[in-house]
Amino acid sequence: MEKPREFEKPMGFRDLPPKLAARKRRFEERVHARFSAWGYEEVCTPTLEFFETVGRASAISESRMFKCLDREGHALVLCPDQTAPIARMAASLLKDEPLPLRLCYHARVFRAQEVEAGRQAEWFQSGVELVGLEGPAADAEVMALALDCMRACEVEDFQLAFGHTALLDGFLRERISDESVLEQLKEKLGERDLVGFQEIVNNSPLPQQAKQEVLFLLHVDKGSEGMKELAKRTRSETVLQAVAYLEACRACLEAYGFGEYLVFDPCLVGNLGYYSGVYFEGMGSGQAFPLFSGGRYDRLYERFSKPMPATGFAITLDRLMASGKLEVPETRCVGVLYPPAAMRPAMALAEKLRNEGNRVIAEVWRSERDEARMRRKAKQVLLLDEKGGVRRVDDCSA
Numbered sequence: 001m002e003k004p005r006e007f008e009k010p011m012g013f014r015d016l017p018p019k020l021a022a023r024k025r026r027f028e029e030r031v032h033a034r035f036s037a038w039g040y041e042e043v044c045t046p047t048l049e050f051f052e053t054v055g056r057a058s059a060i061s062e063s064r065m066f067k068c069l070d071r072e073g074h075a076l077v078l079c080p081d082q083t084a085p086i087a088r089m090a091a092s093l094l095k096d097e098p099l100p101l102r103l104c105y106h107a108r109v110f111r112a113q114e115v116e117a118g119r120q121a122e123w124f125q126s127g128v129e130l131v132g133l134e135g136p137a138a139d140a141e142v143m144a145l146a147l148d149c150m151r152a153c154e155v156e157d158f159q160l161a162f163g164h165t166a167l168l169d170g171f172l173r174e175r176i177s178d179e180s181v182l183e184q185l186k187e188k189l190g191e192r193d194l195v196g197f198q199e200i201v202n203n204s205p206l207p208q209q210a211k212q213e214v215l216f217l218l219h220v221d222k223g224s225e226g227m228k229e230l231a232k233r234t235r236s237e238t239v240l241q242a243v244a245y246l247e248a249c250r251a252c253l254e255a256y257g258f259g260e261y262l263v264f265d266p267c268l269v270g271n272l273g274y275y276s277g278v279y280f281e282g283m284g285s286g287q288a289f290p291l292f293s294g295g296r297y298d299r300l301y302e303r304f305s306k307p308m309p310a311t312g313f314a315i316t317l318d319r320l321m322a323s324g325k326l327e328v329p330e331t332r333c334v335g336v337l338y339p340p341a342a343m344r345p346a347m348a349l350a351e352k353l354r355n356e357g358n359r360v361i362a363e364v365w366r367s368e369r370d371e372a373r374m375r376r377k378a379k380q381v382l383l384l385d386e387k388g389g390v391r392r393v394d395d396c397s398a
Contacts (some may be wrong), residue, residue, distance in 0.1 A: 003287050006244055009299075010121070011113075012038065012113050012119065012120050012121025012122065013120075013121055013122050014073055014120065014122075019324070019328075019398055021120070022244075023321055023327050023328050024124065024188045024317060024321060025327060026327075026328045026329075027153055027317060027320055027321050027324060027326060028124075028126060028308070029108050030149075030152050030153050030326060031106075031126045031149050031152070031315060031317075031320075032104070032106065032126070032151070033118065033155065034142075034145065034148050034152050035104040035126075035128060035145070035149075036104075038102070038128075038141075038145050038148070039102050039105060040102040040103060040104035040128050040145075040187050040356060041102065041104065042103075042104050042106070043080065043086060043103050043104070043105055043106060044105065044107070044165055045079070045085035045086060045088075045089060045105070045107070046079075046085070047078060047079060047108070048068075048076045048077070048078060048079070049076065049077055049079055049084075049085055049088070050075070050076060050077075051065070051067060051073060051074075051075035051076060051077045051167075052074075052075065052398050053088060053304075054077065054079070054084045054085050054088055055067075055075070055077040055080075055084075055302045056303070057084040057087065057088075057300060057304070058077075058078035058080050058084040058123070058240060059081060059083070059084075059181060059274035059275075059297075060081055060111060063112070064080065064082055064111045064113075065077045065078070065080050065110075065111070065112065066080075066110050066111075066112055066121075066271075068119050072249050073363040075300075078110035079107070079108075079109055079110060079215075080109055080110060080111050080372070081109055081125075081314070082105050082109065082127060082129075082314065083127075083297065083312060083314070084106065084128060084300070086103055086129050086193065086312070087129075087131075087300050087301055087303075087304055088304055090129075090131050090301075090302075090306075091301060091304035091305065091306040093383040095241070095306060098306070099131065099133070100131055100132035100133035100138075101130075101131040101132055101133065102128070102129075102131075102132060102310065103128065103129045104126070104127065104129075104202045105125075105126065105127060105128075105129075106124070106125070106126045106317075107124070107125055107176065108122055108123070108124060108125075109122070109123060109124075110122050113157070120318070123316060123317070124316075124317035124318060125314045125315065125316060125317060125377060126149075126314070126317055127294070127312060127314035127315060128142060128145060128180060128311055128312050128313060129310060129311075129312035130142055130309045130310065130311050130312055130366060131308065131309075132308050132309065132310070133311075134298070134309035134311060136245055136248035136249045136252055136321065137248075137252055138309070139249050139277070139278045139295075139311050140248075140249045140252030140253050140256070141252075142311050142312055142313050143162065143249070143253060143258075143278075143280055143313070144252075144253055144256040144258050145158060145292075145313075146160065146183060146280075146282055146292050146294065146315070147160055147253075147258045147261055147282070148235075148258075149292075149315060150284070150291065150292075150320075150324075152223045152326075153286050153320055153322050153323075153324035153325075153326045154325040154326045155291065155320070155323045155324045155325070156284070156285055156325065157282055157284065157285035158261065158282060158283065158284045158285070158291065159262070159263050159282070160258075160261050160262055160263065160280055160281070161263040161264075161265040161268060161280060161281050161282075162246065162249065162262065162263070162264065162265065162268070162279070162280035162281075163241040163246075163264070163265050163266050163267065163268035163276060164243075164246055164266075164277060165228070165237070165243060165269075165270070165275050165277055165279055165295075166187075166238050166241070166244070166277065167238075167239055167242035167243060168217075168236075168266055168267065168268075168269070169182075169186075169233060169234075169237070169268055170234070170236045170238035170239040170242065171217065171230065171239050171347050172186075172214065172234070172268070173236075174184060174234060174239070175210040175213060175214055175238050176204075176206065176210075176214070178204075179202055180212050182188065184200050184201055185197055185201070186269055187212075188200060189267050189268075189269045190269040190270075193257075194218055195395075197218070198215060198218070199342070201214050201215055202367055213233060214231070217266050217267055218267065220264070220266055221264070222263045222264050222265065223262075223263075223264060224247065224250060226264045226266070227243050227246055227247055227250075228243075230243060230266060231243045242277075245277070245278070246264070246278070247389075249278060250264075254372050259273055268280070269282060270293065274297055274299075274300070274331050275295045275296060275297055276296055276297055276298045276299050277295065277296035277298065277311075278284045278295050278296050278311070279293075279294075279295035280293065280294060280295055280313070281293045284323035285323070286372060287322070287323055287324075289316070289319060290319075291316060291319050291320050291323060292313050292314060292315040292316065292320075293313060293314065294311070294312050294313025294314060295308070295311065295313075295343055296310070296311040297308060297311070300357075301364030307335070318381075318398055321361060331358070331359045331360070332355070332357075332358050332359065332379055332380070333355050333359045333360075333361065333377060333378045333379050333380075334359070334360050334361075334378055334379070334380050334382065335358060335360075335362075335374040335375075335377060335378035335380070335381040335382065336349060336350050336353070336361070336362040336363070336381075336382050336384065337361070337364075337365035337371060337374055337381060337382070337383050338361060338362070338363075338364065338365055338383075338384040338388070339364070339385070339386055340364055340386070341363075341382045341386050342385065342387065342388040344388070345373075345384070345387070345388025346362055346384055346387075346388060347362065348388075349382070349384070349388070349390075350362040361374070361377060361378060365383065365384075371383070371394075375394065375396045376396075378396055379393040379396055380393065380395055380396060381393070381396060382396065
């Protein structure tokens with residue numbers, strides 16, 4: 001007999017009880033304060049979008065999208081990310097606004113997961129999109145803002161790893177002509193399967209020198225010396241330009257005061273069919289997955305018939321909440337119990353207490369059970385008499 005589902009949730013979805021919801025709100029507010037301080041304006045897009053427009057433009061694979069049909073038979077998707085919907089908005093509603101656009105958001109995203117993975121299918125994202133501005137200074141701006149958010153949320157021991165899609169692709173193509181091998185190697189890097197990457201290289205028919213140079217990517221110095229060393233090992237103009245671009249980004253981030261958090265990683269992949277330049281990820285101590293990720297995606301706006309450069313990032317709020325030490329300030333809760341005849345003065349007292357910054361619960365008093373229930377909810381309970389005067393104050397904070 002099938003188990004009743006009345007109290008179950010779909011796999012990968014979850015509830016947020018009051019304390020967790022308050023913590024989420026606290027982190028969101030702190031992040032939004034940094035977004036606003038850097039000049040970014042909030043936008044909101046629909047939860048459902050047309051698959052043909054937003055779904056096909058997304059960096060998320062179709063196999064991971066939740067799809068449904070509207071009454072006219074059009075395919076819809078629950079938004080798997082926010083970048084594509086905001087690109088649609090920027091290319092339509094905001095098409096006459098002066099560039100660059102600095103936009104931010106706080107939203108749910110939905111991605112189907114394998115049953116065995118045991119991961120969430122719905123989570124909260126906060127992010128920014130810097131639209132219509134190109135160059136290292138623009139990429140450095142969004143990276144610096146992401147780091148500023150980590151600092152504001154009191155994340156300890158965080159760092160930003162950054163690379164460039166053209167650097168990785170160009171360096172590999174100098175040594176590997178077989179497209180299938182190239183794709184396998186990029187796939188292994190995307191999965192962070194470094195053992196699998198080494199096996200493919202070692203089992204390939206590449207000359208020994210080429211194998212050593214490809215494997216060097218896994219051991220490159222994480223600072224500026226690593227970029228210089230890669231530049232010495234290449235004749236590709238594409239790779240040299242990418243290295244110069246990253247060095248310019250690093251210089252900008254050092255000017256912001258974030259140089260200590262930077263880690264150069266030429267093996268960062270992201271989605272190579274989506275990102276067109278810098279790609280970066282932010283990691284916190286003890287986290288297996290990035291707290292935030294982003295990069296440049298200049299080709300996206302071509303899909304909306306308005307080609308222009310863009311860069312941005314998204315914070316996974318669930319992971320940020322797990323890493324950040326930001327505390328949720330407790331608002332003092334006051335209970336007001338009153339007899340029915342004293343409703344008017346009770347409401348006036350409750351309003352006065354609320355205006356003083358308290359959280360106030362006002363209820364009719366009928367028996368001692370009402371008092372007992374209120375003491376479980378409030379730090380202080382005020383009991384009123386028939387005329388609305390306070391006849392007793394109970395301190396429940398002990």
